[in-house]
Amino acid sequence: MDLLLLIEQILNGLQFGVMLFLMAAGLTLIFGVMGLINLAHGSLFMIGAFAAAAVAGWTGSFLLALIASLAAAAMVGALVEITVIRRLYDREHLDQVLATFALILIFSEGTRWIFGSFPLFLDIPAWLKGTISLPGGIQYSLYRLTIIGIGLVVAVGLFLLISKTRVGMRIRAGENDREMIGALGVDISALYTLVFALGAALAGLSGALVGAIQSVEVGMGEPVLILAFVVIVIGGIGSIKGALAGAILVGLTDTLGRTLLPVIFGAFMEPSAATTVGSALASMLIYILMAGVLIFRPTGLFGRA
């Protein structure tokens, strides 16, 4: 296999990982602070993508589309938190799963109702189209590189927000002892709404960024949501650092597995069988990775025991 192709695939894996990080970060933050498992996070991803596609269609501006995805997902997130999610914090995980599953049904069919069943398309803007030359003569898609950049900026931003700011201090305090910070006069329900909206906005942004590579359609969020769960199980729940490490690991494993496994099997099998076995195994690779982590570190790589 070509070294240049390999590097390109590594970059693709990074881009996939960064997108998963944007999803997983919100999920893990919401779980860490509020103890809530939110299946509707995939719907927020979808809402971000649809908002971006709609705004890009009206205005033709990609930047406005990105802003719209953040705003729409954050607004829907805040609204859902206030009307439904807030009633679930003290409930069992089963109730949380079911109520947020009900939200998926409502959001998915509602979106189908408004936008129809046909996928929408979000174009990569002209100024991000084409490829860029990296050192070593590698040509790589400028847009995908931009996604990697945005993801890393968000990761650093989240890290600073949580470790250096007052809001971050409250979020950390909320993770440790929610009753105590309530007693100290922090408005907990406003804090919870804020955290939920922040997680929603990240999911929405992720949906919009990916929407320009794939098609924007109903049901696009849930496969990503389940991958984000794999990321969280691998990284350890409640840990932003774990979400980043897990996301990059899953992104690279999946992308490289799909490229390399058929080649590896090709070394000792006939080509058509190698492609079949290789791609079937590649589709299971990240779950096998997850099983491995479960065997050796059931609480995840960065999880607290």
Place this chain on the structure above:
Amino acid sequence: MMRERHLNMIILALLVLVPAYALWADEPFTITLATRAVIFALAGVGLNLALGQGGLVSFGHAAYFGMGGYAMGILASHAQSYTPIMESPFLIEGTNSMPVIWLVAIITSALLALLIGALSLRTSGVYFIMVTLAFGQMFYYFTISWPAYGGEDGLSIYVRNQFPGLNTLDPIQFYGICFVILCLVLFLVNRLNKSPFGLALMGAHQNEERAVTVGINVNRLRLVAFVISGAITGLAGALFADLNRFVSPTMFSWQISGEIMIFIILGGVARLFGPVVGAALFILLEHVLGGLSEYWFVYLGAILLFVVLFAKGGIIGQLSKKESGHEG
């Protein structure tokens, strides 16, 4: 308001009367709907053992449902094309005999549940939900990318499999088979729940520390419950595949896991007949709301949300609340 036991009798009676009426009125479609309800109920009874009695919130029971479905699909497709499944080291042939297919479906899904359960039970709480969901998704992608048995398009079986002495293509006879299986499984699960095993499982759900203190091996107990649960859902999968004479990766999709869970919630968690009522209600809603609007899932979502937020205990809980009286 009535006792739960009387309510259960009424439910069983309805499961006999409705198809009997449909037969009399010559409405085979109603019989098919009832068959779907009974099969879904069976899948729900399976999950309820893990989720209701054991408190194991598995969001991946589609894995066993699909496994049962593919057990039927693979065996029957080989019987259909007269090709053996494998020749070396020993010969395995396809079959179109229902009892054999059921046995294979039960064994394969039990083995799968053993593997997934052994891994997933290393975790608990939210981790468990996410891990089971992810493992379910793994089989979805695997069946899509494995072309030997139809890949993404699935497998069609042209003739329904055989049961000695019955004409399985007659809707009411196939309904009878499914109904008898459901009754048998309900009977067995009821016995199981009242056995020392079932009581220990329930005890470990209510207070794990106490169960451990009295010397119960909680992990082994839960694994056994999980395996039985998966096997029952696998059997339902085989019947469902036979009903449609078609299997596809959709049977492994996470929506199926969610729907099986919905049956339990609509009916009532950890109640023997909860999944039966829930599945029947689901089919009824699908039929009625689906006729009203293409977007009936919006209404289903709203109903589910309402039940979770405001009507704990599901339908059976609401109808039998006063006299069961232990839950305050």
